[in-house]
Amino acid sequence: xxxxxxxxxxxxxxxxxxxxxxxxxxxxxxxxxxxxxxxxxxxxxxxxxxxxxxxxxxxxxxxxxxxxxxxxxxxxxxxxxxxxxxxxxxxxxxxxxxxxxxxxxxxxxxxxxxxxxxxxxxxxxxxxxxxxxxxxxxxxxxxxxxxxxxxxxxxxxxxxxxxxxxxxxxxxxxxxxxxxxxxxxxxxxxxxxxxxxxxxxxxxxxxxxxxxxxxxxxxxxxxxxxxxxxxxxxxxxxxxxxxxxxxxx
Amino acid sequence: xxxxxxxxxxxxxxxxxxxxxxxxxxxxxxxxxxxxxxxxxxxxxxxxxxxxxxxxxxxxxxxxxxxxxxxxxxxxxxxxxxxxxxxxxxxxxxxxxxxxxxxxxxxxxxxxxxxxxxxxxxxxxxxxxxxxxxxxxxxxxxxxxxxxxxxxxxxxxxxxxxxxxxxxxxxxxxxxxxxxxxxxxxxxxxxxxxxxxxxxxxxxxxxxxxxxxxxxxxxxxxxxxxxxxxxxxxxxxxxxxxxxxxxxxxxxxxxxxxxxxxxxxxxxxxxxxxxxxxxxxxxxxxxxxxxxxxxxxxxxxxxxxxxxxxxxxxxxxx
Numbered sequence: 051x052x053x054x055x056x057x058x059x060x061x062x063x064x065x066x067x068x069x070x071x072x073x074x075x076x077x078x079x080x081x082x083x084x085x086x087x088x089x090x091x092x093x094x095x096x097x098x099x100x101x102x103x104x105x106x107x108x109x110x111x112x113x114x115x116x117x118x119x120x121x122x123x124x125x126x127x128x129x130x131x132x133x134x135x136x137x138x139x140x141x142x143x144x145x146x147x148x149x150x151x152x153x154x155x156x157x158x159x160x161x162x163x164x165x166x167x168x169x170x171x172x173x174x175x176x177x178x179x180x181x182x183x184x185x186x187x188x189x190x191x192x193x194x195x196x197x198x199x200x201x202x203x204x205x206x207x208x209x210x211x212x213x214x215x216x217x218x219x220x221x222x223x224x225x226x227x228x229x230x231x232x233x234x235x236x237x238x239x240x241x242x243x244x245x246x247x248x249x250x251x252x253x254x255x256x257x258x259x260x261x262x263x264x265x266x267x268x269x270x271x272x273x274x275x276x277x278x279x280x281x282x283x284x285x286x287x288x289x290x291x292x293x294x295x296x297x298x299x
Numbered sequence: 300x301x302x303x304x305x306x307x308x309x310x311x312x313x314x315x316x317x318x319x320x321x322x323x324x325x326x327x328x329x330x331x332x333x334x335x336x337x338x339x340x341x342x343x344x345x346x347x348x349x350x351x352x353x354x355x356x357x358x359x360x361x362x363x364x365x366x367x368x369x370x371x372x373x374x375x376x377x378x379x380x381x382x383x384x385x386x387x388x389x390x391x392x393x394x395x396x397x398x399x400x401x402x403x404x405x406x407x408x409x410x411x412x413x414x415x416x417x418x419x420x421x422x423x424x425x426x427x428x429x430x431x432x433x434x435x436x437x438x439x440x441x442x443x444x445x446x447x448x449x450x451x452x453x454x455x456x457x458x459x460x461x462x463x464x465x466x467x468x469x470x471x472x473x474x475x476x477x478x479x480x481x482x483x484x485x486x487x488x489x490x491x492x493x494x495x496x497x498x499x500x501x502x503x504x505x506x507x508x509x510x511x512x513x514x515x516x517x518x519x520x521x522x523x524x525x526x527x528x529x530x531x532x533x534x535x536x537x538x539x540x541x542x543x544x545x546x547x548x549x550x551x552x553x554x555x556x557x558x559x560x561x562x563x564x565x566x567x568x569x570x571x572x573x574x575x576x577x578x579x580x581x582x583x584x585x586x587x588x589x590x591x592x593x594x595x596x597x598x599x600x601x602x603x604x605x606x607x608x609x610x611x612x613x614x615x616x617x
Contacts, residue, residue, distance in 0.1 A: 066565050067564055067565070072435070090546055146400070147403065173430065176413075177396045177400075177413075179400065181401040184401060185372070190367070190477050191368050191397060191401065193393060193397040211394075212494060213494075214485035215484050217481045217484070230546060262410070262442055263411065263441050264442075265440075266440045268436070270435055271433070271435070271572070274592055277588050278593050278594070282597030282602045282605075285609035286609045286613075288609065289609045292554065298553040298554040298575045299521065299610075
């Protein structure tokens with residue numbers, strides 16, 4: 051296997067413990083007090099798998115983010131974990147299609163062997179960017195990869211499907227989205243953090259994009275009114291409630 | 300013009316998700332006064348049944364049964380052009396998610412993935428979907444000529460009240476596949492978690508994988524799928540594909556029974572769209588009780604076998 055040129059797409063998302071609320075007549079996400087992190091699927095699985103591939107066959111890892119200067123914290127973290135260099139496309143993306151169009155515009159001139167995304171971001175949960183990039187570049191897209199190994203020039207990949215997994219083989223180039231299990235999270239060490247400060251981060255201008263979707267309103271789902279407690283010694287009563295009241299069995 | 304729905308199948312039998320997608324497509328077709336056309340790809344034994352769920356026509360393109368998103372998207376795009384589709388409807392499954400973004404780019408279409416409402420056509424084309432891992436719902440406005448929607452499972456129950464359709468063969472697109480599927484490994488006999496109506500889920504309260512039998516017995520008595528919390532999957536007590544929550548699978552069954560799970564916000568994100576939630580936990584302060592419809596405060600090692608016995612007694616009585 052020759053050395054691989056890899057691209058890992060990273061996104062900035064609110065921390066998983068964030069309290070979600072909205073402002074401006076429920077049209078905008080309330081960013082007040084929100085801590086931002088690298089999207090867990092991008093960091094824990096996609097980026098770390100790219101490192102493992104590089105450790106096995108050599109080559110380079112570039113991380114790419116579409117965002118404003120506030121993304122630089124997560125970009126530096128990705129460099130500290132082990133990416134070689136970074137690109138930030140300077141734009142607050144209008145929708146998932148915008149993110150993919152910007153990344154594809156960069157990737158089409160670079161001939162990456164492997165392009166990674168997380169399986170979805172934990173804010174919009176679209177799960178769209180990977181397949182969109184693959185469409186722009188006319189590449190195969192392997193969604194929800196949970197294992198990847200290389201032998202010769204062949205990749206063997208397992209991907210999540212409903213209630214199981216599918217195993218396939220493929221040769222580069224392709225796009226994949228990373229699911230749980232693909233790799234084990236790595237914590238950046240002090241040396242990585244120091245080195246990250248000197249690694250190149252290129253800021254690129256965005257290409258033109260016509261958005262086809264926008265969010266016009268947010269709502270909070272209706273909460274449960276109250277929890278009805280059932281006597282632990284009377285499970286017949288719970289079964290009766292599930293049948294007669296909730297009508298689910 | 301028409302509504303085109305791609306109906307997935309597994310080993311030649313249309314999936315429950317396909318019947319739900321066709322049911323949804325029928326409703327969209329009625330709203331827009333357009334015909335509803337279903338497309339199947341590969342060897343499908345019961346494609347004609349899609350007619351009973353509301354497809355006016357059922358198209359079939361021959362292909363091998365291995366999933367290749369590039370090939371399937373080409374075939375769907377080809378059909379969409381042939382039938383002049385205004386809206387393409389997919390299931391929000393591993394297959395649908397791999398296709399949705401690609402189709403949107405190929406056809407220059409708007410996309411809303413994992414929708415949980417019918418489109419509102421009173422002001423443009425608006426549709427709702429869950430965001431922030433179930434913590435909010437967003438209304439999307441799509442502004443292109445053609446739209447792609449993937450439909451969240453267990454949201455629009457399949458409704459069969461039509462008649463069987465004649466299956467029409469259509470031209471197969473040519474595609475040199477770069478993917479070779481080696482094997483498809485399914486957990487035997489169990490219900491796929493995202494499609495399950497009933498789910499029984501366990502957490503650290505079980506203390507170890509050796510105690511899982513009592514959960515499996517309850518699941519068997521109910522005919523439910525099994526799931527687990529993140530610490531359980533991370534400890535290797537249960538396989539990763541059973542992990543539900545924000546960083547696992549998001550599900551919305553009719554009934555979710557959470558046993559020995561405290562209810563961290565990340566776990567709730569993946570399950571709080573369930574219709575009914577039952578929580579069994581010995582800690583009355585467990586945060587999950589605040590998100591539950593029914594709660595049982597007690598030792599799961601005593602409560603769960605009693606619940607299993609009660610379910611069996613109820614089923615025998617029916």
